[in-house]
Amino acid sequence: MALISDLKISALEFAVASSELAGMWTAPSGAREHFRIGATRDLLPRVDALRSELRDPMAISTGETPRLREFAADWGSSFLPPALATDMPDVLVIVPHALTHDLPIHLIRTSTPAVEDRPLGVLAGITYASSRSLFIRTVERNEARQRDLKQWHYGEQRPRPDQAPLRSVMSGGVDVLGDLDSEFTETCRLVTEQFGGERTLFAVGSFPYSRTTVKAALRRKPTPSVLCVMAHGWVDNNNHRMSGLLVERDSVGVTKRPIPLHGGRYFDFRDLPLRRPPHQIKAIKEIEVFTTAELEVDAQIACELVMLLGCSAGWGRVLQGDEPASLAETWLKIGAASVVAPLWDAPIAAVRAWTTEFLHAWTQHDMPKALALRYAMQKMSEGSFQNAPERFGVMTLRGDWL
Amino acid sequence: MSEAGKSANDKKLDWSKLNELSDQQLAALVESAIFVLKQSDAPGAPSPTEMPAGPMTKALEQLLRERGADTSAAGRVVKHRELARPVAVALLSAIATEPALAQEVERVWRERGGLLVVGTGVILASALLFLVLKLKKVKAGSVVVVFDKLSTGALGSVFKFLS
Numbered sequence: 042m043a044l045i046s047d048l049k050i051s052a053l054e055f056a057v058a059s060s061e062l063a064g065m066w067t068a069p070s071g072a073r074e075h076f077r078i079g080a081t082r083d084l085l086p087r088v089d090a091l092r093s094e095l096r097d098p099m100a101i102s103t104g105e106t107p108r109l110r111e112f113a114a115d116w117g118s119s120f121l122p123p124a125l126a127t128d129m130p131d132v133l134v135i136v137p138h139a140l141t142h143d144l145p146i147h148l149i150r151t152s153t154p155a156v157e158d159r160p161l162g163v164l165a166g167i168t169y170a171s172s173r174s175l176f177i178r179t180v181e182r183n184e185a186r187q188r189d190l191k192q193w194h195y196g197e198q199r200p201r202p203d204q205a206p207l208r209s210v211m212s213g214g215v216d217v218l219g220d221l222d223s224e225f226t227e228t229c230r231l232v233t234e235q236f237g238g239e240r241t242l243f244a245v246g247s248f249p250y251s252r253t254t255v256k257a258a259l260r261r262k263p264t265p266s267v268l269c270v271m272a273h274g275w276v277d278n279n280n281h282r283m284s285g286l287l288v289e290r291d292s293v294g295v296t297k298r299p300i301p302l303h304g305g306r307y308f309d310f311r312d313l314p315l316r317r318p319p320h321q322i323k324a325i326k327e328i329e330v331f332t333t334a335e336l337e338v339d340a341q342i343a344c345e346l347v348m349l350l351g352c353s354a355g356w357g358r359v360l361q362g363d364e365p366a367s368l369a370e371t372w373l374k375i376g377a378a379s380v381v382a383p384l385w386d387a388p389i390a391a392v393r394a395w396t397t398e399f400l401h402a403w404t405q406h407d408m409p410k411a412l413a414l415r416y417a418m419q420k421m422s423e424g425s426f427q428n429a430p431e432r433f434g435v436m437t438l439r440g441d442w443l
Numbered sequence: 444m445s446e447a448g449k450s451a452n453d454k455k456l457d458w459s460k461l462n463e464l465s466d467q468q469l470a471a472l473v474e475s476a477i478f479v480l481k482q483s484d485a486p487g488a489p490s491p492t493e494m495p496a497g498p499m500t501k502a503l504e505q506l507l508r509e510r511g512a513d514t515s516a517a518g519r520v521v522k523h524r525e526l527a528r529p530v531a532v533a534l535l536s537a538i539a540t541e542p543a544l545a546q547e548v549e550r551v552w553r554e555r556g557g558l559l560v561v562g563t564g565v566i567l568a569s570a571l572l573f574l575v576l577k578l579k580k581v582k583a584g585s586v587v588v589v590f591d592k593l594s595t596g597a598l599g600s601v602f603k604f605l606s
Binding site: 098099101102103218220221273274275287321322323350351352383386387388389390392 | 465466467468474475478551554555556557558559560561562563564565
């Protein structure tokens, strides 16, 4: 058993300028070191080609990912500071910038004096934070930080019942396309099982999975500590805030909610979706889009962890002000302490295997989330997903690592 | 959902019931066929899935001319969306006559079926036609399929819709 307070924490920040990319490494001791990554004009086309490959469903599903493998084994190593190999931390907080957002740094292969040639994510627990300020906000709101870190042991043994955190879970989802319906249901059930049925606040199958029911569940008290959302994501390339989750349309019609006004009066607010469903989607049910704009204006959460198990939920364009626009980022903005989400279109088998290992480490071994992620990646990269970085490296953690 | 495409992950694809597939499923099958055929294309050759309509029409006209076929069909296949589905089914049915190739396409389609992805449902029939006409030989696993005869047959079935 190890103590949380003994963990070695470090940070890696990137800065992109017109001429070159640079990094700043903050060692566990607090010492800082700047290093040059490379010329922007050389790296930009490579990053662009890598992004294209990771956005190609055929490349991911067939495992034909030569650019990802080249990045991991070759040119990606320039993104890591030389000191990392000799001073490998337990937890690494990565703060990307501009074109480095969404780069799978955790898949870069590296060595330490003890082990040779492993993906970074197998050696250290990694979390991504799109900015320093967002990282600090997620740390401040994380209920896990209320625990006594000097008494928090993690490892192979289960935590003592009086020390184990009592977490409630809200898990649900819907496959509006219908091809993976049973897999969605099974994965949601698997998540709730890890926490014990009595702590399940909202399980799949209880209600239609619609905008209204999800928002109503989020408003309930006590709020869930863990929120698992399994739904297809839709990315609107022209207007990010109209991107969102594909959910069922409410069978009861449009819901009205009273909004308190000045003088004790109320206004009945008709809870309409903010956009029409995309015409390209041929769903088996009546659908609506639960947009990121709607999440931002009409939902607040206080979850310790949000698990987004949908298509490319962690991927998005970088907007003005270096704001990465992804569904995962939206959940961090509305109150989550940490979010796990796939960085590209994930194979369902990989998501389920990852979910099992991650939740086992987090709930049964009481590991911090970043170390549970490292545990899951270790297990997957040594097991049936060996030699498939597009599968064992698809899930990433954002926000607080604890 | 149609029986032919039910549980794409675990059910065998019935090549004789391609018409029963939804647009999304057929689009995924066409993408899978394109992926397999592209492996036999020259390295660095432009991807037909990324070709704009104009260059694609010209490229198809050239390939049809080489075979002495009516070149006006190229423009119709590229521009008329309602033709995408029957043309794709005709091409895939021709591919199904080569068991090794069909097996490889089905394997790729099944793997793609397990992906958490929302397809656009756009059936890339003209891109598939381009590759079918262009390639002389196609490697399917360890088997090399001589594609000339197959593509002549495919062309015949496509022209049934266009004439």
